[in-house]
Amino acid sequence: PDFVLEYPLEWTKTMSGFCLASALRQIMLVENPDIVLILGDTTGIGAGYKWKGLGLKDPVFGLTASEFEAYSRLFWLRMRKMLSAITPTIPVYIALGNHDGESSYDAAREPARFYRQKYFRQPGPESGHAVNQNYFSLSWGENWMGQVMLQLIVLDNESYNPPWMPLIPEQWTLGESQKQWLQNILGQESTWKFACFHHVLGGWPRGTNEAITDYAYGRGPLFTAEDYLPYCSNPEAVEQVTITRWLLEAGVKALFYGHDHIFHSRTVQDNQNRKLLGICVGSTKHVGELLWYEGAIWKKFYGSYGRYWTNTEDGDPLKANFWGPSGYTRLTIDKSGGRVEYVRAANNHPHTNIPPEKKIGQVIASVIL
Numbered sequence: 001p002d003f004v005l006e007y008p009l010e011w012t013k014t015m016s017g018f019c020l021a022s023a024l025r026q027i028m029l030v031e032n033p034d035i036v037l038i039l040g041d042t043t044g045i046g047a048g049y050k051w052k053g054l055g056l057k058d059p060v061f062g063l064t065a066s067e068f069e070a071y072s073r074l075f076w077l078r079m080r081k082m083l084s085a086i087t088p089t090i091p092v093y094i095a096l097g098n099h100d101g102e103s104s105y106d107a108a109r110e111p112a113r114f115y116r117q118k119y120f121r122q123p124g125p126e127s128g129h130a131v132n133q134n135y136f137s138l139s140w141g142e143n144w145m146g147q148v149m150l151q152l153i154v155l156d157n158e159s160y161n162p163p164w165m166p167l168i169p170e171q172w173t174l175g176e177s178q179k180q181w182l183q184n185i186l187g188q189e190s191t192w193k194f195a196c197f198h199h200v201l202g203g204w205p206r207g208t209n210e211a212i213t214d215y216a217y218g219r220g221p222l223f224t225a226e227d228y229l230p231y232c233s234n235p236e237a238v239e240q241v242t243i244t245r246w247l248l249e250a251g252v253k254a255l256f257y258g259h260d261h262i263f264h265s266r267t268v269q270d271n272q273n274r275k276l277l278g279i280c281v282g283s284t285k286h287v288g289e290l291l292w293y294e295g296a297i298w299k300k301f302y303g304s305y306g307r308y309w310t311n312t313e314d315g316d317p318l319k320a321n322f323w324g325p326s327g328y329t330r331l332t333i334d335k336s337g338g339r340v341e342y343v344r345a346a347n348n349h350p351h352t353n354i355p356p357e358k359k360i361g362q363v364i365a366s367v368i369l
Contacts, residue, residue: 015286017082019326023284023345024085026361031330034140036090037154039258039281040097040198043075045112047099059107072101072111080119094120096134096158097198097258098218103158105165134159135178137185150333151190153252155182155197157218165215169202169228170237172218182243186250192333193252199259201240205231210295218259219292220301221266221278227301248274253369254340256281256329261289263329263342264302264322265367277367280322281329282342288324288351305353323364324352338369 027036044050048059056071057063063071083092094116096102101112113132122133129136134156141149160175174182186193199218204210207217222228223244228235235241247255248270254277263282269275292298293305303321326346332339342365344358358364 019286019346020082020284021085022347022360023326023328024083026343026345027090027328028086030361033090033330035138035152036086036092037095037152037196037256038092039095039196039256040158041099041258042094042097043079043100043112045072045075045099045101045108046097046103046106063107065111068108069111069114072108072115075101076112076115076119092120093122093136093138093154095154095197095258096156098158100158102134102156103165104161104163130156130178130181132159135174135181137188139190143191148188148190150192151185151188151194153182153185153193153195155195157197157199157201166218167215169205169216169222169232170234170239172201172203172216173239174201174243183246186246186252192338193250194254194256194331195247195252196256199257201243202228202238203240204297204301206295206297209291210297220260220297221264221280222301223255223266223268223276223278244268244276245270248276252276253338254279254331256331258283260292260302261285262302262322262324263327263365265340265365277340277369279329279340279367282323282327283325284328284345285325286346286352288353290351320353323354326352327354327364339366340369341366 027033052058057067086092101108103109106112117133123129123136123138124133125131136154138152139148139150143149155174156178157172157174160173160178162171166172200220200222203216203218203222204220205216206212206219207215223240225235225241228238228241232238248268256279258281260280261283262280264280266278267275268278304319306320323342326344327342328345330341330343341363344354344360344362344364346360354364
């Protein structure tokens with residue numbers, strides 16, 4: 001049957017933490033990765049609307065500077081403790097998301113940045129990257145000619161926007177300094193190049209859901225000028241269009257992002273037959289976002305949710321075009337090439353469309369590079 005189950009808020013919060021713990025356990029037992037990369041929304045500092053449910057003050061009614069500092073420390077220290085299960089042996093890198101408190105419009109920006117740098121030090125100016133450790137590039141290995149084998153570029157799409165939530169897709173930006181740095185980094189030679197950030201620098205012109213029309217939330221896999229034609233008078237003014245062009249020209253294999261809580265892969269190709277995968281990496285949370293999945297624009301770009309218990313008129317199961325929580329994305333590069341896989345992280349809420357026969361650790365979807 002098509003059904004909805006309601007759970008107490010306390011149970012929901014506990015399950016979200018349990019699913020993350022399940023993913024960390026799977027990584028420790030099985031994966032043995034070179035790195036773990038979190039693509040934003042690590043802490044919840046920027047999600048003040050949830051604080052009251054955690055027993056904290058609601059920022060809508062105003063917080064003092066000392067309260068913002070105390071909350072920022074609390075949220076980052078909580079994640080420091082959770083991820084300490086893997087950080088003694090596996091480096092963890094973080095791309096900033098809109099719920100991490102460092103967005104240009106966030107009142108907690110300064111203390112959020114201070115405690116991130118205190119508890120999760122990232123590459124900074126000493127290695128040629130941003131002074132605030134918020135964007136950087138990582139390199140692994142060399143071939144016989146001394147060329148870097150793998151380059152991973154981490155971008156910050158939150159810190160350089162107007163001092164308000166971008167109202168239209170054209171207002172999202174990396175900022176001039178980060179864009180110049182990105183161009184320089186993309187000019188370096190490497191066998192495999194990847195880039196990642198929390199969400200696209202534009203997206204469809206809606207808020208957290210499609211009923212909200214007074215700001216642009218960065219939602220969706222919109223990478224090219226053609227994607228933005230229905231939504232912008234001048235699609236070339238959307239920064240994502242320019243960034244996509246740069247990535248294609250530099251030979252970047254894939255652009256990874258989070259924000260939309262699903263696993264989805266899209267191939268972008270230019271007129272010179274250069275290809276780039278845009279991959280949304282999924283989420284370890286336990287609940288699917290059913291309201292999002294019913295949106296007309298969501299269905300246009302992401303397709304059908306296709307839950308396993310739902311049939312078409314002829315009795316066949318609906319085919320899913322994307323996969324919901326709980327899972328994590330695994331990138332593997334070896335002698336035979338590269339592949340991206342979405343792996344089940346936990347046994348979770350019935351709103352997921354992950355087939356029930358898939359067990360923790362099994363691959364749900366894969367893409368060959």
